Amino acid sequence: MPNNTIVIVEDEPDIQDILRYNLERESFEVSSSFDGAIGLKLIQQKQPDLVLLDLMLPGIDGLEICRALKNDVRTSSIPIIMLTAKGEESDIVLGLGIGADDYVLKPFRPKELIARVKAVLRRNSIKAIRKDIILRDFLEIDTKKHKISLDKQEIKVTATEFKLIHKLASSPGQVFSREQLLDCVHGIDVVVVDRNIDVHIRSIRKKIGEDYIETIRGVGYRFKDSDLS
Numbered sequence: 001m002p003n004n005t006i007v008i009v010e011d012e013p014d015i016q017d018i019l020r021y022n023l024e025r026e027s028f029e030v031s032s033s034f035d036g037a038i039g040l041k042l043i044q045q046k047q048p049d050l051v052l053l054d055l056m057l058p059g060i061d062g063l064e065i066c067r068a069l070k071n072d073v074r075t076s077s078i079p080i081i082m083l084t085a086k087g088e089e090s091d092i093v094l095g096l097g098i099g100a101d102d103y104v105l106k107p108f109r110p111k112e113l114i115a116r117v118k119a120v121l122r123r124n125s126i127k128a129i130r131k132d133i134i135l136r137d138f139l140e141i142d143t144k145k146h147k148i149s150l151d152k153q154e155i156k157v158t159a160t161e162f163k164l165i166h167k168l169a170s171s172p173g174q175v176f177s178r179e180q181l182l183d184c185v186h187g188i189d190v191v192v193v194d195r196n197i198d199v200h201i202r203s204i205r206k207k208i209g210e211d212y213i214e215t216i217r218g219v220g221y222r223f224k225d226s227d228l229s
């Protein structure tokens with residue numbers, strides 16, 4: 001498998017160096033720019049797997065770049081992590097609203113940055129194959145064949161259970177309320193025998209083990225996000 005490619009747009013040489021050093025050490029293929037307009041062109045040309053984007057830049061600023069990338073079908077699916085300084089909190093909110101995936105506050109610990117990069121890449125790859133197969137540790141969910149396997153062994157689940165596992169696993173780390181989960185099992189061609197989501201989750205856990213679905217007290221359930229837990 002080819003290495004993941006990352007474009008860094010950051011005008012401070014020291015920070016760009018630290019980013020490049022740490023990413024290359026993790027086998028990422030890195031391209032970078034100090035300038036907003038050149039950085040935008042670089043991203044359009046390289047079509048990287050992820051962009052690390054400083055907000056305060058000469059020429060075009062980070063938010064404008066983010067907007068341009070998200071408004072262009074060729075680049076709209078490239079995930080963006082914003083690099084922000086203290087005092088730019090309102091820009092962070094704006095950036096996330098435009099479609100940036102995450103942000104890292106400067107000064108950052110390289111370890112944390114790498115963890116964020118990997119988490120965003122993983123989430124994005126789950127999104128990309130969501131239509132077909134979701135893979136997590138030993139669990140495989142094949143949405144086309146409506147099959148679930150654990151450690152390559154097929155697990156028999158009901159249609160309701162399948163819907164629930166699929167819903168949760170499609171957005172790892174996201175908490176769903178019981179109402180939201182109940183909504184997702186409506187409209188399938190079987191009668192939901194029991195409207196009590198807890199009963200279904202209990203049954204699912206008996207089949208796939210306790211490792212995947214987490215109970216969030218007083219709220220609902222979520223599929224564990226292995227990197228950020």
Ligand code: CA
Pocket residue numbers: 010011012054055056057
């Ligand atoms: Ca800057």
